[in-house]
Amino acid sequence: MATLMDLIAGYSQGGAPVDDSSQSLGQAAKDLYQGLINPKAWQEVKQATQRTTNIAPAVLESLARGSIAQVPGIAGDTSSLLRQLAPQTMQQIFGNRVAPTTEEILGYVPRATPAYQGSQEHEMVGGLLSPAMGYFAKALPLATKDMPIGNMIAYHGTPHEIKGGFDISKVGTGEGNQSYGHGMYFAENPAVAKEYQKLEPVNGPSLYTRRTFKGEELTPQTPEYHAAHMVDKLGLKKAKEEFESWLKNPPSYADENLKSNWQKSLDILKNTNKKSDFGTLKHEGNLYKVDIPDKDIPNILDWDKPINQQSDAIKKALGLSEDKFAYFKIPATGTNYAFAPNMTGNELYKELTNLSKTQAKASELLNSLGIKGIRYLDQGSRDKGGTSNFVVFDPKEVKILEKNSKKYGE
Numbered sequence: 146m147a148t149l150m151d152l153i154a155g156y157s158q159g160g161a162p163v164d165d166s167s168q169s170l171g172q173a174a175k176d177l178y179q180g181l182i183n184p185k186a187w188q189e190v191k192q193a194t195q196r197t198t199n200i201a202p203a204v205l206e207s208l209a210r211g212s213i214a215q216v217p218g219i220a221g222d223t224s225s226l227l228r229q230l231a232p233q234t235m236q237q238i239f240g241n242r243v244a245p246t247t248e249e250i251l252g253y254v255p256r257a258t259p260a261y262q263g264s265q266e267h268e269m270v271g272g273l274l275s276p277a278m279g280y281f282a283k284a285l286p287l288a289t290k291d292m293p294i295g296n297m298i299a300y301h302g303t304p305h306e307i308k309g310g311f312d313i314s315k316v317g318t319g320e321g322n323q324s325y326g327h328g329m330y331f332a333e334n335p336a337v338a339k340e341y342q343k344l345e346p347v348n349g350p351s352l353y354t355r356r357t358f359k360g361e362e363l364t365p366q367t368p369e370y371h372a373a374h375m376v377d378k379l380g381l382k383k384a385k386e387e388f389e390s391w392l393k394n395p396p397s398y399a400d401e402n403l404k405s406n407w408q409k410s411l412d413i414l415k416n417t418n419k420k421s422d423f424g425t426l427k428h429e430g431n432l433y434k435v436d437i438p439d440k441d442i443p444n445i446l447d448w449d450k451p452i453n454q455q456s457d458a459i460k461k462a463l464g465l466s467e468d469k470f471a472y473f474k475i476p477a478t479g480t481n482y483a484f485a486p487n488m489t490g491n492e493l494y495k496e497l498t499n500l501s502k503t504q505a506k507a508s509e510l511l512n513s514l515g516i517k518g519i520r521y522l523d524q525g526s527r528d529k530g531g532t533s534n535f536v537v538f539d540p541k542e543v544k545i546l547e548k549n550s551k552k553y554g555e
Contacts, residue, residue, distance in 0.1 A: 211271025218247030302342035
């Protein structure tokens with residue numbers, strides 16, 4: 146590409162421009178001169194100037210309208226923005242918006258000057274120049290500072306009926322896989338929860354099956370349910386023999402409580418001579434929409450984050466200090482244990498499980514410290530991020546909103 150000096154040098158010598166693709170400097174000057182002496186061009190300039198002058202008051206009004214309306218509209222705008230940015234499964238957190246937006250406010254206020262093409266864009270510019278935007282820029286980070294997760298609405302799929310509310314004693318009666326800790330499991334994504342709604346048996350009779358005894362549905366993990374399961378699996382006679390064999394030669398893992406339950410199951414089988422007393426129900430299952438208490442959200446341990454990157458509430462509960470180590474105490478032993486602050490939530494939970502021997506006790510310990518549960522990315526989100534599942538250690542405060550898309554209790 147020729148420089149300006151190359152072009153000038155070429156024309157001064159009467160030759161062609163260095164770069165033929167560039168407009169000649171002489172032609173540009175000629176075109177400019179023709180424009181300056183053209184009365185029609187001056188008329189167009191005059192008309193454009195008049196239009197600009199005439200519209201100036203309307204532009205100033207648009208800027209002022211947007212700036213002023215932004216002050217009462219900031220609440221509605223913020224709510225609408227958060228709802229638009231949030232995934233579908235998170236939008237319930239913001240509730241029903243009742244405050245009007247800036248756009249809605251402007252729709253009710255008449256203009257002193259006529260509207261024009263571009264007036265709405267100028268109102269938007271005025272809103273950005275409003276003092277309210279400065280307040281918004283400062284308030285929003287503060288409002289979200291201690292919000293490690295954004296969703297309090299979650300879902301729980303189960304083949305069983307939940308009556309009254311969630312009961313921690315029923316943990317293990319669903320899928321039975323407590324890979325992310327002992328507690329009640331909830332999913333941010335309803336599609337994930339639906340995977341646990343039916344849990345059809347794959348290889349014949351299963352502990353996931355809804356069972357009955359003499360027409361009454363049985364509660365899972367009870368002696369009656371276990372008896373019904375064994376009858377379904379082996380038949381009435383062989384089920385009795387199996388329980389008798391276990392009681393005569395109990396395996397090493399059988400504690401007194403388990404042996405007591407086996408005896409109760411055997412007694413039930415001895416008191417019935419009809420296999421038809423036991424039955425199964427069609428596997429429809431239920432999907433529950435729930436509300437995890439807002440106050441518990443900052444107190445949920447992130448499975449993948451290091452302790453020193455958890456919420457302030459989690460760090461405070463664990464006694465994390467500026468030192469290299471933080472300390473916690475196992476109530477059963479009264480012993481202080483130290484852990485590195487870069488230990489992840491996953492590693493901490495496994496360490497506590499090893500120290501206290503069971504997941505249930507590890508969850509009880511964390512709950513006693515004010516840590517209400519665990520958050521982890523669901524299987525479809527593990528690699529790329531997305532929706533999460535929650536393990537709630539004590540779910541009695543989790544409120545059921547809907548059952549199978551109908552208001553709970555109806």
